[in-house]
Amino acid sequence: MTETIASRADVIVLGGGPAGMCAASAAARAGSDSLLIDENSQGGGQVYRAPPAAFAETSPGAFGPDHAIGASLRLALADSGARTAFGCRAWSVSRDVGGAGFRVDVCDDNGLKAWRAPALVVATGATERVLPFPGWTLPGVHGLAAATVMLKAQKLLPGERVAVAGCGPLLLAVAAGIAKAGGKVAGVIDLASVSDWLRVLPGALSRPDLLARGAAWVAGIAAAGTPYLRRHAVTAALGDDRVSAIALSPVAADGTVDRASQPLRIDCDALVIGHGLVPNCDVTRILGATHRYAPADGGWIAVRDGDMRTSIPGLYMAGDGGGISGAAAAALQGELAGLAAARDLGALAAQRHLDLAAPLRRRLGRAMRFGRAMAGLMVERPGLVASIPAETPVCRCEDVTRAEIDQAVAEGAREVNQVKAWTRCGMGPCQGRMCGDTVAAVVARLVGGRSAAGAFTARVPLRPVPTAQLIGSFDYADIPIPRPAPL
Amino acid sequence: MTTVLDVAVVGAGINGATAALFLARGGMRVALLDRGQICRQASGVNAGTLTMQMTRRALIPFALEAHAMWASAAEWLGHDVGVVVCDGLSLAFTDGEAQLLSERVAARREAGAPIDLVDGKRAQAIEPGVSDKVLLAGHCKVDGYANAYLTGLAFRRALEREGVAIMENRPVTGADRAQGAWALLTPEGTIRAKRVVLAGGVWLEDMASWFGCAIPIKVLINQLAVTERMPVAMRTVLGIASGLLSLKQYPHGTVVIGGGWQGLGDRVAGPRAVIPENLVGNVRLACHAVPALERSRIVRAWLGLEAETADALPAVGALPGVEDVAMVGSIHSGYTSGLSIARHFARWLLGAPLHPGIAAFDPARLVVRPGAR
């Protein structure tokens, strides 16, 4: 029968993006036995997601600059001596019963396994915010982040004529990526105005290399003659069984849709759209760390010190999961978290830790200025939340509309978990991981803010677990059935 | 607040909410206080099972009465709580379980529960989803389930209509006696009432201590899990002889798996963590009973806190040594029986003689140190 096998490490790192890879590498180099767990088959996370190992570049550099950075991080990880568990889905995190530290339960093709460690670095990155609009559930509508996965890792165009909409740097990266891959961009629809972009310029100047890359994207879009609509929002995806066109309207600075003006229409067979990134702090919430609502950081974030320590001893949060600040900052935060974990475990002397951390902190300051500038373009726009039409489904899994959420609040629900209980909003297979932030934003408008509205309670499993994998093969006699309940 | 209410009920689970509702209908001015929101603890997150086959023998008469109340909630509460009345089966897979089941079915029958013993073949005829490994089953036609998530919504609507003051997010920190009334202390001011009803589930021990009374209450941390929506796999409520499995499929297709496997948590911190082995064990047991569950996925596991007294029977009646304070709670499988017990309790507070069956649940038997207020 399949048994839960327990294994130990000094430091477990959850998530194999830049933060996680750097955390695992740094801890290993500092002498700790570190283990990186990620569900993907290779390191990279979303930003440096690698194509399948069986896919090759036709010439060096053909996969682009991000691929090269990812490759160097993967190499550094391999050289560091850190252990890795790729293709391994973590489904449960908990405080280890009867021992100091943490327990991570995983399942992969070989069954169930539990890992234990006194230190846990959470590097689970961000999820994308896509604010609902009519038709957003149509096939052919994808997130901007999904488009980056298609382009970078899957080597797939999102469609033959792709509308690219939303805000932030991903908008330009995806539009440029589609064009570069030989695809057709039907239009770029940006919530931001030129002045919004200019406002973040001073922060962006901290990374002239990345700024230049962004400028090249804009120039490329213009050169291709692609329509670029600023201060516009997609107000509907049109089509019966798949998207065939989108409707657009001008918006105010806060995202409020101008319904008075005649909507524009763009024909397309795919729409990729994203309204910013939201820190994924499921793990630190399940473990009970202290969080606060920080809109400029993307939403709820774990409270951390300069070494990425959360409020729970031994628990660290690095990268976008701790507040949206971009890939460069994530890598540095990961390194700081890995070093801090090694120091806290006694593997690294205090002075040595300070010496190693000091230059990282300086570089992090610079990277954060750039990352925060970009994050500034991706903050939640309250007017866009207010513009969600009543009959639009907010919860995709359960088709729960904005009107049903409003109704629950009118019935006396005062926070999102009550709304969930009364409407099934967030009870589907994604467990509110797609709609949670939107529901909270909608409820917050009615109950007096995000703190009052709260957040869906985070629970295990971290992802739906196929029952067959969870139970493995077993004999009935071996199920440790507790003693009978009293009669 | 200078108004003196007739009754302040502390704890807005089904016991407190039911008591408040019937007290208001009896003409009293009632406030219902909770440190959180209405029916958001055990009453809102339990598995929703309404079954005689997990009910303690002494509670069977109340469970039968409450089952009828749940089934007719639309009439007396004014709102449906997603109640489905259906057959229930308690399964035995081994000779040992068959022995246990026979004894328990006999005891529950004696207490009035309409349960029959059927063989495995008959069990499969009643519930085609059940495994062919069943040796013996208890079969009850008065079982079913509610959608526990909707409990708070239904009670909130009913209480508002009766004029009960619902005070959510109002933690009580203590109580003072002044001018022949109780003053409940909360961060947002004092609530004054002639009488106080404690209906705090696992927090009854803390509540009794406000009045100097020591009644130990154990805390069970029950784990539950739910599948995503799946095609019809079962139409009955299922359990096993030991009582440590509950299974039902809701009309929308999700299957809730419970039975009282334990997680981590306590009264102060609340639910803390699902114990993975216990989830796996619980789900294995569920799949052993209904093999089709293997084709689904578990999307969520959660925890609910259940109160248990020293003898695992309810605490209902006057708080010993304390004037004008009474309690109702710690009812094993309380979601099934609570409505009836809390209604009897309310009738007693309104002046009716106490139901003799409930008199046996006098908190005095549990008191380590009586109150002195």
Add this chain to the structure above:
Amino acid sequence: MSRRIEKGVQRPPPVTILVDGRLVPAFPGESVATALLAAGYVAFRKSPRAGKPRGPFCMIGSCQECLIRVGEVPVPACQATVREGLEVTLGGTQ
């Protein structure tokens, strides 16, 4: 026009997967979602309440919109990797 990007990429020789009994060409290593999208599938399942068509949305295993079965096991198509002879059923767990 193929939606698969040719520029700069050398793929391994194609294989076939079986989708609801139909042979679909695919490349080993890519996700089943990619293979299906490239083969012209847009809707993978219907939403359970409103019965509306749904296809891949997040592509990172969060949204569950692209749920399929590989053999008996329900899995998001974006998280399933193509290999020769993989048997896929559309329609999620419904």
